[in-house]
Structure formats: structure tokens, C-alpha cells
Amino acid sequence: MIFHLARPALFALDPERAHRLTIAGLKAMPRATRSRPGKLAVNVAGLEFPNPVGMAAGFDKDAEVPDQLLGLGFGFTEVGSITPRPQSGNPKPRLFRLVEDRAVINRMGFNNGGGEAARQRLEARALRGGIVGINIGANKDSEDRVTDYVEMTRMMAPLASYLAVNISSPNTPGLRALQDESALTGLLEAVLDARGDEGPPVFLKVAPDLEPADIDAISRIALDKKLGALIVSNTTITRPDLASRQRDEAGGLSGKPLRDLAQQRLEDFRSATGGGIPLVGVGGIATAEDAWARIRAGASLVQLYSAMVYEGPGLPRAITRGLERLMKRDGFSSIAEAVGTA
DSSP states (O other), X not given: OHHHHHHHHHHTSOHHHHHHHHHXXXXXXXXXXXXXXXXXXXXXXXXXXXXXXXXXXXXXXXXXXXXXXXXXXXXXXXXXXXXXXXXXXXXXXXXXXXGGGTEEEEOOOSOBOOHHHHHHHHHHTXXXXXXXXEEEOOOTTOSOHHHHHHHHHHHHGGGOXXXXXXXXXXXXXXXXXXXXXXXXXXXXXXXXXXXXXXXXXXXXXXXXXXXXXXXXXXXXXXXXXXXXXXXXXXXXXXXXXOOSGGGGOSSEEEEGGGHHHHHHHHHHHHHHHTTOSOEEEESSOOSXXXXXXHHHTTEEEEXXXXXXXXXXXXXXXXXXXXXXXXXXXXXXXXXXXXXXXX
8 A cells, every 4th residue: 555655756756766765665674574385385496485476686686675575475586687796787767667568678787786795795694594596697898708607606606595597688788699509508517517516506597589499409408407497588679569658768678568478488498398497487477367377387486576666565465365366266286286287
């Protein structure tokens, strides 16, 4: 209720300023009790998730409020993307609300305070528990991006429930080229070697703007390297029909217009992997029905972000309540039973 009363004032602000106010508000909140394993619990990559609904990377770039997000009812949260060195990101303005389309366009460019600052925050909350994934990236001006991922892996592996290798942001020039088969193989071998045998599972975040041959190659590599999961997908550089005047801004599009493309891409990866690797469904999820469709299509976990801009902090609990209802309606006793049954 408070969010819906405050939303007109927030929407009157520049989106990036409104986001910083939101982070500040979460910091000021007392830490609420996080979700406990129950009917929606699911095991993925050896991790016991209390429910399958997570906050996607990009909201908490600097690992400032992971515990507050878990207290909102998320089963897990993913901080980042975090790069070895601090960087300011792309010039402002770089974040746009497309209110008529219930969407967001961003060209942030991995703005963050760098690995060391995030490491100190994560160390300070390490004993609080909860599943916190760490999304790692490379600096824009890096001469060797693989070295950046290796450095971040070594720094963050001791603190991460899982590591998410982000090679799919459209806002760092050349980054998506790491999805190419030979480049991806070399990158993952380096990351897995840096993580070691006792480190956390490694997830890979991919773009929705992939050709069938790319999907097949990424799936083969993910299976061969025994990755913990594939996160499908990041924002899109395509532009469906949009009503908002900001529709032509450069950057990655997320929110409702991404839903169908992200759903299709999840189905494509489910088919290509034969169910041999867990999938995390991301993109355009705003309701329990959206999340359930992604689970039935093959996702063991789901993530959201843009929908929170429009629906507010009550959304994760609304979705988890809805998932319990839908699971009961369709005759499943667990999330794992429902995965891939569509």
C-alpha cells in the first residue's frame, strides 16, 4: 500500500535517482525474516532454495541490500554485475521507464563500485545465510576480459552461493562475443579452474538474441563443463511494437515486452539440453502465472526485476502465494515435479 501511494512521486523522478532512493529505503528497513523451505522448496545445483522466485542481477549492483531483499520473500537474490575495478558506466541518462509498455530500457554499462568494496559488504553478512548469487563481469576497458572473470571468480567464490558469469549484457561493447563457441569454452575453463573443486556452482547468463546454432553450441558446452545452471535470459536489443516515446533509446529492453521471447528462448534451451541442466527463467515475469508458465516450460528457478518497478515490494510474496495455488490446482506436490511438464 505504501509503495502504491508513493509510486507517483517516485515516477516523477529520474529513474536512476528513484532507484537509488529505493536502495536507501531498503537499507533503512529492519531485516525481515526470510523465506523458510516449504511447499515451494527446490534443489538446484546442490543448493536448497526455499522458493524458486529470485531477484535478478542489476537491482542490487553493489551487494548493498541482499538480506533486505530476502526479507521481502525472495527465495534467493543475485547481486551484481560486479567488475574487478570500479567503473562509472555509460553516460546519463541511461535508464528509461516505458510506462505504457510496463517495460524498462537500460544502458547502464556495468556501473558498480568494484570487487573489493562488494567483497567487504558480502564478508560482513556472510554468517546470515540465505542464497546469494554473485554475478560477475568484466571492466569495459579491460585488455583481457577472461582475466577479469578469473579475478572475480577467485575473489567472490568463497562468498557466493553460486557464481553467475554474465557474458550477455548488450551495454559493454564486445561482451556478447564471449558467447561464441571457442571464446565461451576458453572462458568457462578459466573460470572453473579458478573456482577449484570445492567452489560454488557456476551459472551462465545468456542473451535472448541467439540463433539456433548458438543455442546448440552453448548447450553442448554447458553440459560438457557441468555448469550448475543456465540463466535464460538477459535483456534484448530487439524492439517489438512499443507504445512509449522512449522506445527508440539504445540499450537492453526488459519487462513485459520481453516475456514471450524469453519464454521461447527457455523452451529452446530446454529442448537443446534435453533437460540435462537446470534452467533459470528470466525476462518479463510479473505474475504467478508468468512464473508457472516458465516452470512448466523447463525452469527450475525464475527471476524478476523490471516488474518490481511497477508492482512494488509485495510482488515476490504475491507470486509465491500464487505458485502454491497453481501447483495445487494442477496436481503437483513440488516445484521439481512440475518442471518441464508443459
